[in-house]
Amino acid sequence: QSVLTQPPSVSAAPGQKVTISCSGSSSNIGNNYVSWYQQLPGTAPKLLIYENNERPSGIPDRFSGSKSGTSATLGITGLQTGDEADYYCTTWDSSLSVVFGGGTKLTVL
Amino acid sequence: QVQLVESGGGLVKPGGSLRLSCAASGFTFSDYYMSWIRQAPGKGLEWVSYITSSGSAVYYADSVRGRFTISRDNAENSLYLQINSLRAEDTAVYYCARDPVVFDYWGQGTVVTVSS
Numbered sequence: 001q002s003v004l005t006q007p008p009s010v011s012a013a014p015g016q017k018v019t020i021s022c023s024g025s026s027s028n029i030g031n032n033y034v035s036w037y038q039q040l041p042g043t044a045p046k047l048l049i050y051e052n053n054e055r056p057s058g059i060p061d062r063f064s065g066s067k068s069g070t071s072a073t074l075g076i077t078g079l080q081t082g083d084e085a086d087y088y089c090t091t092w093d094s095s096l097s098v099v100f101g102g103g104t105k106l107t108v109l
Numbered sequence: 110q111v112q113l114v115e116s117g118g119g120l121v122k123p124g125g126s127l128r129l130s131c132a133a134s135g136f137t138f139s140d141y142y143m144s145w146i147r148q149a150p151g152k153g154l155e156w157v158s159y160i161t162s163s164g165s166a167v168y169y170a171d172s173v174r175g176r177f178t179i180s181r182d183n184a185e186n187s188l189y190l191q192i193n194s195l196r197a198e199d200t201a202v203y204y205c206a207r208d209p210v211v212f213d214y215w216g217q218g219t220v221v222t223v224s225s
Contacts, residue, residue: 097168
């Protein structure tokens with residue numbers, strides 16, 4: 001059971017938009033920045049979003065992040081088949097640990 | 110460019126030990142906190158540990174505290190994870206990553222399999 005709650009799967013058609021939610025509490029998301037990672041099949045995770053809504057260089061603006069209260073959201077627009085991957089949210093927790101969401105599998109139909 | 114290369118994984122019997130290594134290059138290693146994260150087969154990511162840039166402070170997940178030890182050698186640009194008293198549930202790909210919370214660079218991972 002992960003500390004942060006994500007939907008196990010989401011799906012959408014190519015070109016469409018999808019959002020992935022990440023729910024936590026005041027001990028983690030409520031008082032800390034959220035990061036998001038993309039893990040393509042068989043590869044290491046890759047940083048997509050940090051500090052709730054910042055993109056590292058090289059990440060297209062199709063990817064966006066937001067946070068409200070104790071929840072965060074990853075948005076992906078203009079879906080491509082290459083976006084099919086597992087997506088994870090993460091943040092610091094007041095228990096002096098880093099916590100991850102359980103991951104969301106994105107299927108581009 | 111930033112590179113992190115893990116090594117040291119393998120097949121080990123329950124109760125055994127391993128020492129994982131992570132060789133860093135392309136950045137000033139001694140300036141950065143470093144982390145270990147693992148992923149059991151077919152499962153999600155689990156944070157394991159992180160160490161401050163000087164090595165003066167370390168933090169562990171409850172699931173590994175007392176059995177795992179993180180360390181670093183800044184002169185050798187290397188990060189280590191000593192894993193003892195291995196259990197079947199420690200079977201996973203172990204990744205090293207830069208930074209304690211925003212993992213901006215990851216290695217390719219090293220596989221640890223605990224089985225008799």
